Amino acid sequence: MPAFHALPTPRRAALALLAAACLAGPALAQGDFPSKPVNVFTPFPPGSGPDALLRAITDKLSQKWRQPVLVQNRPGAGGFVVFEATRRLAADGYTLVQLDSEQLVALPLLYKSRNFQTLDVYDPVASLYNTPFLVTVPTASPWKSVGDLVAAAKAQPGKVAYGSWGIGSPGHLGGEQLELATGIELQHIPFKDSGQMFTALAGGDIAWALGSIPSSQGVYKGGKVRYLGVAASKRIPQMPDVPTVAEAGGPKDFAQSSFVVLAAPKGIAPALRARIAQDVAQVMQDADIKTRMDTFAFEYVNWSPDEIVKQARAKGQMYQKLIERKNITLD
Template structure:
C-alpha cells in the first residue's frame, strides 16, 4: 500500500485555499452590486406602481453607487415581463416588480400555460399594500355600499360594475362582493383603468373598485364619489371614508393588492437578504414615505417566507372565486 503524506506547510496552504473558496460567494454578495441593476415591471410608465418604483430605484442607485434602471414591460397580464426575465441569471442584477395577482391569480386564469409564478421566481423584498375603494358616479343615487347591495338584490344581474380586465383585482373584488352579499351583477371589462374611470364618470357603468392613484383624476374633477374603502380599517388619507363593512357591505369584505420585488428562481439566500435589507432601508426614506402617503400605499415589511404565505392565502381566495364562475383567460 502506498502511503501519502503531506507537509504541514502544504496542509496549511490547502486549508487557506478552501477557506478562500468558501468566502468568495459571501464576498461577492457583500460587494453587490458591481454593475447596473435592472428592475422590470409589468406596469406602464406613469402608473402609481411605476412612479413609486422610480423613486425607489433613485434611492437604491445612491445607496448602491450603481445605476438601478426601470424596465417597463406591460402587457398580457404580466407574461410579457415573465418572458423578458424568467431565464435571466439569479444573480440579483435582474429583479421584477410583481403584485399579488401576478403571483397567484395568473396561474389560475391561464391554466393551459402551466405557469406557476412562485416556482419561477423567488420573493426578495416586500414593498407595499394598496387598498381598493368602491367608487360611483357623482350623481349616483347610492349613498353607501348598503344601497349598492340592495339595488343588486332587487335587480339580479342588472347592476353592472367595471374593471380593468378579466381576472384583475377590480374584477375579482366584484366577484368577492357578490359572494359575500349573495347578489349577482354584470361585469364589464375595460382595456385599462383610465378607460374604466372615463366610463364610470360618464355613467356607462354603475360602480368600480379603484385605488387613489388610479381614480384621483376623476375624483378631483368632481366626477365620481367614494362609498367605502375595501379594507378592515379606514385609511389615514381619508379618515372620514368608512370601510365597506361600516358602509353597509359584507363585514369581512376586503380587497387589496400587495407589491413585491422578486428574482428569477435560485437566488442565493445571503444575496436575497442583502437586497431585502437595502430595500427596507430605502423604504424608510422620508421622500419615499411621502410618496406612498400620496398614493395611500401602506409599507409592508415581510420576509420572503411571509410573502409566500400571504400569496398562498390570497391564492386560495382567488381560486374559489375563479372556480365559482369558471373565469379563464386561456
C-alpha cells in the same frame, strides 16, 4: 499500516489557497454586490402608481448601492410579458421583478393551460406595500352607501354593471367577492386599463368600480366620482371620512387589496436575498418614500420571504374559489 505521504509543501499551500478562494467566493461576491447596474423589471406601464413609486425606490437604491438601478417596463398579457423577459435570467441579484399578489397567485389560475406557477419560477425577495381599493361611483349616482348598491343589485339581478381594468384583475375579483358575500348578481365590464375604466365610470357608462387612490385621483379631484367605502377592515388616513364597506352597509369583513413585492429568478442565494431585502427595507423608511406612499395611500408591509409566500397562498385560496365559481379564464 500504510505510510502517509505528505504532499510537497508548495503544492499543499496552493491547494489550501484554492480551497480558501472557493469558500470565500460567495462571501466576496455578496460583499461586492452590486458591482454593476441592477435591472428591476415591472409589468406596470410607465406613469402608473406602482411604476412611479418603483422609480422613487430605485433612485434611492442607486444612491445606496452606488450603481445604476434601472426600471425596465414590460407591461402586457397580465404579467406574462415580464415573465418571459426575466424567468431565464441569472439568479444573481442583478435582475429583480416587481410583482403584485395577482401576478403571484391569480394568473396561474386564469391561464391554466400554460402550467405556470409564479412562485415556482421566482423567489420573493422584499415586500413593498399594500394597496387598498375603494368602491367608487359617478358623482351623479343616486347611491349614498354600499348598502344602496347592494339593494339596487338585488332588485335588478344581472343589470347593475361594474367595471375593472381586465378579467382577473383585483377590480374584477373584488366584484366577484362582493357577489359571493351578498348573494347579488352583477354585470362585469372589463376595460383595457384603469384610465379607460374611470373615463367610463365618470361618464355614467358603468355604475361602480373598485379603484385605488392613485388610479382614481384624477376623476375624483375633478369632481366626477365619489367614494362609497374603502374595502378594508379600517378607514384609511388619506380619506378619514370614507367609511369601510362594512360601515357603509356592505358585508362584514369585506376587504380587497393588492400587495406588491420584489422577486428574483428562482435560486437566489439566501444571504444575497437577505442583503437586498435589508437595503430595500431601509429605503422604504426614507422620508421622501414615506411621503409618496402617503400620497398614494400605499401601506408599507415589512414581510419576510416566507411571510410573502404565506400571504400569497392565502389570497390564492380566495381567488381560486372565485375563479372556479364562474369558470373565469384567460386561456
